[in-house]
Amino acid sequence: MKPTNRTFSAAGTTIFEVTSRLAAEHKAINLGQGFPDNKGPEDVRAKAREFLEDEPNQYPPMMGVPALRQAVAAHDQRFYNLEVDSERGVMITAGATEALASCLFGLIEPGDEVVVIEPLYDSYLPVIRRAGGIPRVVRMTPPHWELPREGLAKAFTEKTKLLILNSPMNPNGKVFSQEDLSFVAGLLTQHDAYAVCDEVYEHLIFDGKQHIPLITLPGMAKRCLRIGSAGKTFSLTGWKIGYVVADPTLLQPVARAHQFITFTVAPNLQRAVAYGLGQSEDYFKSLSRDLQKKRDFLSEKLSGIGFSILPCEGTYFVTADISHLGFDGDDAEFCRHITIEAGVTAIPVSAFYESVPPRNLVRFAFCKDDKILEEAAGRLTRHFGL
Ligand code: PMP
Numbered sequence: 001m002k003p004t005n006r007t008f009s010a011a012g013t014t015i016f017e018v019t020s021r022l023a024a025e026h027k028a029i030n031l032g033q034g035f036p037d038n039k040g041p042e043d044v045r046a047k048a049r050e051f052l053e054d055e056p057n058q059y060p061p062m063m064g065v066p067a068l069r070q071a072v073a074a075h076d077q078r079f080y081n082l083e084v085d086s087e088r089g090v091m092i093t094a095g096a097t098e099a100l101a102s103c104l105f106g107l108i109e110p111g112d113e114v115v116v117i118e119p120l121y122d123s124y125l126p127v128i129r130r131a132g133g134i135p136r137v138v139r140m141t142p143p144h145w146e147l148p149r150e151g152l153a154k155a156f157t158e159k160t161k162l163l164i165l166n167s168p169m170n171p172n173g174k175v176f177s178q179e180d181l182s183f184v185a186g187l188l189t190q191h192d193a194y195a196v197c198d199e200v201y202e203h204l205i206f207d208g209k210q211h212i213p214l215i216t217l218p219g220m221a222k223r224c225l226r227i228g229s230a231g232k233t234f235s236l237t238g239w240k241i242g243y244v245v246a247d248p249t250l251l252q253p254v255a256r257a258h259q260f261i262t263f264t265v266a267p268n269l270q271r272a273v274a275y276g277l278g279q280s281e282d283y284f285k286s287l288s289r290d291l292q293k294k295r296d297f298l299s300e301k302l303s304g305i306g307f308s309i310l311p312c313e314g315t316y317f318v319t320a321d322i323s324h325l326g327f328d329g330d331d332a333e334f335c336r337h338i339t340i341e342a343g344v345t346a347i348p349v350s351a352f353y354e355s356v357p358p359r360n361l362v363r364f365a366f367c368k369d370d371k372i373l374e375e376a377a378g379r380l381t382r383h384f385g386l
Helices: 006-011 015-025 042-054 066-080 095-107 124-130 149-155 178-190 248-261 267-277 281-305 331-342 370-383
Strands: 090-094 113-118 134-139 160-166 194-198 224-229 241-245 317-321 361-365
Touching: 006 124, 015 331, 042 267, 066 090, 066 241, 066 267, 090 095, 090 248, 095 124, 095 160, 095 194, 095 224, 095 241, 095 248, 113 124, 113 149, 124 134, 134 149, 149 178, 160 178, 178 194, 224 248, 241 267, 281 317, 281 370, 331 361, 331 370
Parallel strands: 113 134, 113 160, 160 194, 194 224
Antiparallel strands: 090 241, 224 241, 317 361
């Protein structure tokens, strides 16, 4: 038989699917994959039901329903003071995953270099490679996950087409500062490169910190594609409604890729997200406030058990160091062990690395009901004999 595509055949099943299956098999509390366990905002879901009945269900426009494109532009104006052309500068996608794929397929030419920062989200590398790109991987190191400026500068060459920048960053909860972003902007300008900005956790940010989109920095409007996800902003990860905001010229090739990947997404969900993006300040504040409380609760419990907790400035995730628990094995073995033996699932951070990873870090999702977090903490406490 002829071989199938090398990149995807070699990719294996994503760690999120693997751990979720193992969690289900062992009836473990799944703090692995990052999805909230609430139903999402009642009014947004009610709008989706209403629009399903009252609005057309045929192919919406390829760039997204106008109401949602306008809502995204208004959102970016409201939160970031960005001037966005809702007609030609916004594209609605099947989640951020498709937005990323469309950006990468739309921009990369075979042989182009793409700078990425480890630990990294697992869809980046296979798609870069399938597009013919050559990843240049720069590494951040725990526990402070500082932007490795020297390494980053070295990774840029005349062949660099783009950088993928994820902030707030999964899995390590890092939020890049204005100074970090200015440094990155300097490199992009110097090397005439683009940035695909994965900002799906833009509203999940803690301790009064502000999310700063790279696209808002001087000179960056023509170089950056800003990706968001309604899945995260409305705790509706299964809806898979994402968006890309960019200068119309830059967005055009990305839209060409999108038209052959998904073309469009469910119209009622798009309309409901358009409604959701108009929520009051309170909605967005309470989203991050509630998650911050959950972060603090779980971090305190885990640290009482003996995990060392790394800083977490945003996202759904807290990273914990297992070195002092006396476990004889690596992070992947540890996650398997606690799933089967303690009934709690986490994700090994090594899954976010391609080159030699740290083996002592695991990621717990805290975007769960308080009772579930309590139960998970109780199970781990009992398991570790406290
Ligand atoms: N990027 C990052 C960093 C993520 O964590 C996720 C979701 N886990 C995505 C992209 C994909 O988002 P979506 O579900 O909207 O496709």
